Amino acid sequence: MSKIFGIGFHKTGTTTLDTAFQLLGYNACPVRTDLANSLVKGDLKPTLAVVRKFDAFQDNPWPIIFKELDEAFPGSKFIMTYRADEKWLKSIVNSFGTDKTLMRKWIYGEKCGAPLGNEQVYLARYQKHMIDVRAYFKNRPNDLLEICWEDGDGWEKLCPFLGVAIPHVPFPHANKGDYSRKKGKGFLWLFK
Numbered sequence: 001m002s003k004i005f006g007i008g009f010h011k012t013g014t015t016t017l018d019t020a021f022q023l024l025g026y027n028a029c030p031v032r033t034d035l036a037n038s039l040v041k042g043d044l045k046p047t048l049a050v051v052r053k054f055d056a057f058q059d060n061p062w063p064i065i066f067k068e069l070d071e072a073f074p075g076s077k078f079i080m081t082y083r084a085d086e087k088w089l090k091s092i093v094n095s096f097g098t099d100k101t102l103m104r105k106w107i108y109g110e111k112c113g114a115p116l117g118n119e120q121v122y123l124a125r126y127q128k129h130m131i132d133v134r135a136y137f138k139n140r141p142n143d144l145l146e147i148c149w150e151d152g153d154g155w156e157k158l159c160p161f162l163g164v165a166i167p168h169v170p171f172p173h174a175n176k177g178d179y180s181r182k183k184g185k186g187f188l189w190l191f192k
Helices: 014-023 033-040 045-051 062-072 085-096 102-108 119-136 155-162
Strands: 004-006 077-081 144-147
Touching: 004 014, 004 062, 014 077, 033 045, 033 102, 045 062, 062 077, 062 119, 077 119, 077 155, 085 119, 102 119, 119 144, 144 155
Parallel strands: 004 077, 077 144
Antiparallel strands: none
């Protein structure tokens, strides 16, 4: 059965994509950072078992394994949410600061589990991901949708790609953040 994989990095509007999936009636999988242990070991079996239970996916770990997902679930659709580099980096640092996770170590490197202090590593990985996705799907335009909520993209772009009718509800813009100061992190945003 074909699936819909959101393969944009975290903080690119993945919560908005998840909300849109739910409004469209898809059985949407939540973020699965619990899969990091098996992924670090190179074991995809638990991850593929999760995929079989849902229709649509967004956030981690799906962007990092998009090629494997494409191979395991032929005929699937892929949606790469994105935003301007500077806005993405601000959001990452503001949201995660010095908090380290195994999932982010897997994505950005063993010594880069937290974005604060590793901004250039994070930005380079984000940019490389977008280049890799575009190269992989360059001859398959019907399988990849690039979408940016901040540019005003919404139902009119998403629904035709998925082959579904536009619902009679406003497009959801979920989880918008205030990037002037992150509560509980104890630091002000350093970039202006």
